[in-house]
Every structure is written in C-alpha cells, then in structure tokens.
Amino acid sequence: MTGQGGFWDFEDRLRELSAEGDPLERLSATVDFEQFRPVLAKALRRGDPRKGGRPPFDAVLKFKMLVLQALHGLSLQQTSDLVRDRLSWMRFCGLGPGDGVPDANTLWDFREALIGARALDALFMRLEQAISAAGYLPMSGQIVDATLVAAPRQRNREDExxxxxxxxxxxxxxxxxxxxxxxxxxxxxxxxxxxxxKPAVEGTPQPPDIAIPDFGYKAHIAIDRRHGVIRRRLVSDAAAHDGARLREGLIDPDNTASGVWADTAYRSQANEDFLREAGKVSHIHVKKPKGKPMSDRTARANARKSAIRAKVEHPFAMLKGPMRLFIRTIGIKRAMAAITLAAMAYNMKRWVWLDGRTASA
Structure with a gap:
C-alpha cells in the first residue's frame, strides 16, 4: 500500500535524480537554450491575438523537446509521452506536474515552421558559435566522412x-x-x-564481398580534429558520391589548421585542386593502383592518416547507436532537419563531455 503523498515529494525525487548525476541537468547547465530564442521567434509566424484562443507553447520548450527526440531516436508522440512521464525530462523542459505538454501535432507544426523558415541552419551555427566561445575552437585540422541513414523502404514498380x-x-x-x-x-x-x-577457416581463400542494399540518405559531416565537434554537415540521397560533397560547403574555413583528412572516396583531382585553392593541405587516403599492389610507402602513409581519420567514427557511432538516428519523414528537407537536429544534440553532449574533461584536468 502507498501512503498519502507529501508536499515535498516532487522536489525530493528531483534531488535524488540530481545526486545520481542527471545528464539532462548537466546539459541544461552547459547549454543556455535562451540563446536560441531570437532565431526561433524570427522563424515562427505570430497569430492574430484578436482571434483569441489559448496562447501558444513556449518556442524554447518545443525546441528542447526536439532535442530530446534527437538524443533518443524517438517519434514525436513518444517524445511528448515521455516528457509527461519522466521527472528528469519534465525538469529539463522547465515544466511542473500541472503544466501542459505539447502533443505530437504541435511539435510537428513547430518543426515544419523551422524547416519552412530555414531556421535550422541558423540554430546549428548559433550552437557552433557558443561552443567556440566556450573555448573549444575548431583546431588542428578537420576530418570529413559520410554515413548512410536509413529511411522506410519504398516498394515501386520499374516504371515508377x-x-x-x-x-x-x-x-x-x-x-x-x-x-x-x-x-x-x-x-x-x-x-x-x-x-x-571473413574466411570460414583461416588460410582458406578470401570469399567475395557481401553486398548490402540500403535505402535512405547520407549524412556528410566535418569535425575538427582537436575537439571532435561537428562543424559542418550536408545531406544527400544515399546514392550520391561522397567525394563531390567535399566542394559543397563541408570545409570549415575557420579551422586554425589547414589539414583535411578523408578516405579514398574523396580522392580526386578536382578535390585536390579545390583544397589547394582554399589554402588547405590534403591528407586524403591514396587509392590502391588498379591491378597492382600498393607500395609499402603508400600503405604506411595511409595507416598514419587512418589513425587520425578514425576519430570521425565516434560521432557516427553515437548518432546511429545510442541516438538511433533514423529518417521517419518524407523528403530530403525533413531528412535534413532530422540530421541537423541530431548533429546539434550530439554537439551538445560533446560540449558537456569537453567541460567535464576540462574540470577534471
């Protein structure tokens, strides 16, 4: 049997969560979400107050809920339900037990408004500026790569x-x-x-490669080598070639060093010329000569580059692992929104981790 609830039970439970190290509380302490309000206010259309009706939910509250959705790979309905259910999520959103929570339709309309106003790019850059202002400048060069992001598979006829x-x-x-x-x-x-x-038995001939079909989009990112923050991002369909995206805004001109690391998909004369003209130094992997073995010198150079380039796998592991990035919507504009929000959520977590490392040093 349960007794009557005490007046301070709610606060006591939140204190317990804080004592155990609530990650959302640390996120709120690190990221000032009020800095996004001017961008959000500019993107949202104001209703006519003369028509009456309930006032809209706070824009920063709805943005925080989109961040929660991106952090955990949820649907909008799941996000709304969990904000109602979890005390830590409620506190993160600045809500109390008696406050209303935006439903899935409200969050959908809010996200559509951000997409229509092209506000997500401004929000992403505002966060990147805040991270840099906190002392985590884009340094030591940059690493570029891409990963497939699945979407619901389509079943179409050949003519379609x-x-x-x-x-x-x-x-x-x-x-x-x-x-x-x-x-x-x-x-x-x-x-x-x-x-x-892999060969079934060691010493047996190498079996042919396994072809795995995928449907969806590609997330192209560039991180800085020093801090591992996503500084640039693009979205294309899954069939787009990685190398051509290098010249479409992936290179960060503000990085304090000139080095650029990437795998062999980015090796082309056009990319080499582009990097040279931009004042960057290419550390892109060299491809194996067709029909010939790779020289020991080239193999050693590629191995040194791989030791640095491997750092870009960390954000991909987070995005597709704990954050469960998946495109639930229709069209590349909404896919771009989902991937941008996921990149922002990752950068926020990265910022919290960088602050923690600095504090413990």
Missing part, C-alpha cells in the same frame, strides 16, 4: 522507379492517388554497401 530517377514529383507519378503520393519518398535512393566477408 524510372520516373523517380527522372526527377518527377510524387504528385506527377501518382496523380490519381494523392494519399499514396503523400507517403512516397522520391528524394531517397537505394544504394549498395559492400562489406568484406
């Missing part, structure tokens, strides 16, 4: 696939089926990722 490749919209392909067209993602693409198979 051909129309999609021609760049036709869903409304043009299914003009008589508006409900079906609304659920068709014509921006995502199929691609094949090859994975090396």
């Amino acid at each position: 696939k051909a129309a999609i490749k021609q760049g036709r919209s869903a409304q043009e392909i299914w003009p008589d089926q508006p409900a079906k067209a609304a659920q068709k993602d014509v921006d995502a693409r199929w691609t094949v990722k090859f994975s090396k198979a």
Whole structure:
C-alpha cells in the first residue's frame, strides 16, 4: 500500500535524480537554450491575438523537446509521452506536474515552421558559435566522412522507379492517388554497401564481398580534429558520391589548421585542386593502383592518416547507436532537419563531455 503523498515529494525525487548525476541537468547547465530564442521567434509566424484562443507553447520548450527526440531516436508522440512521464525530462523542459505538454501535432507544426523558415541552419551555427566561445575552437585540422541513414523502404514498380530517377514529383507519378503520393519518398535512393566477408577457416581463400542494399540518405559531416565537434554537415540521397560533397560547403574555413583528412572516396583531382585553392593541405587516403599492389610507402602513409581519420567514427557511432538516428519523414528537407537536429544534440553532449574533461584536468 502507498501512503498519502507529501508536499515535498516532487522536489525530493528531483534531488535524488540530481545526486545520481542527471545528464539532462548537466546539459541544461552547459547549454543556455535562451540563446536560441531570437532565431526561433524570427522563424515562427505570430497569430492574430484578436482571434483569441489559448496562447501558444513556449518556442524554447518545443525546441528542447526536439532535442530530446534527437538524443533518443524517438517519434514525436513518444517524445511528448515521455516528457509527461519522466521527472528528469519534465525538469529539463522547465515544466511542473500541472503544466501542459505539447502533443505530437504541435511539435510537428513547430518543426515544419523551422524547416519552412530555414531556421535550422541558423540554430546549428548559433550552437557552433557558443561552443567556440566556450573555448573549444575548431583546431588542428578537420576530418570529413559520410554515413548512410536509413529511411522506410519504398516498394515501386520499374516504371515508377524510372520516373523517380527522372526527377518527377510524387504528385506527377501518382496523380490519381494523392494519399499514396503523400507517403512516397522520391528524394531517397537505394544504394549498395559492400562489406568484406571473413574466411570460414583461416588460410582458406578470401570469399567475395557481401553486398548490402540500403535505402535512405547520407549524412556528410566535418569535425575538427582537436575537439571532435561537428562543424559542418550536408545531406544527400544515399546514392550520391561522397567525394563531390567535399566542394559543397563541408570545409570549415575557420579551422586554425589547414589539414583535411578523408578516405579514398574523396580522392580526386578536382578535390585536390579545390583544397589547394582554399589554402588547405590534403591528407586524403591514396587509392590502391588498379591491378597492382600498393607500395609499402603508400600503405604506411595511409595507416598514419587512418589513425587520425578514425576519430570521425565516434560521432557516427553515437548518432546511429545510442541516438538511433533514423529518417521517419518524407523528403530530403525533413531528412535534413532530422540530421541537423541530431548533429546539434550530439554537439551538445560533446560540449558537456569537453567541460567535464576540462574540470577534471
């Protein structure tokens, strides 16, 4: 049996959570979410107060809920439910037990407004500036890479696939089926990722590579070598070539060092010329000569580069592991929003970790 609740039970439970090291409390202490309010206010359309109705939920509250969604790979409905249910999430959002919580539709409309106003780029850059102002400048060069981000797989006929490749919209392909067209993602693409198979018995011949089909998008990121913060990000369909994205805004001109590390997918004469003109030094892996063995000198150089380049796998492991990044929406604009919010959530966690390391040094 349970007794009558005490007047201070709520505060006592929050104190217990704080004593155990609530990660969201540390996140709130590190990141001043009020700094995003001017960008959010500019992006949101103001309703006519003469029409009456309930006042809208606070923009910073809704933005914090989108951060929670990105941190845990949730749907909007799951996010709303958990903010109602968890005391630590409630405190992070600045809510009390009797306060209203935005529902999934409210969060959807809020995110759509941010996408329509192109505010997510400004929010991302505002966070990056705050991290730099805290002393974590982009330093020691930058590392570029990409990873596949899955989306719900589409099942289309051959003629429909051909129309999609021609760049036709869903409304043009299914003009008589508006409900079906609304659920068709014509921006995502199929691609094949090859994975090396291991011999069943040591000493036996190497089996052929395993072809793994994937559908969705690619997240292209550039992190600074010193602090591992995501400084630049792009989104493309899954079939897009990694190397061409290097010249589309991935290089951070503010990095204090000139080195750029990347794997062989980025090795091309166009990229080498681009980096040279930008005043950067290429440390991109050298490809193995076709039909010839790689020289020992090149192999050793690639190994040295790999030791540095491997740092970029950490954000990918976080994004696709604990943060469970997955595209739940339709279209590349919404995919870009999901990946941008995930990159911001990762940078916030990284900032908390960097502060913790500095404090313990």
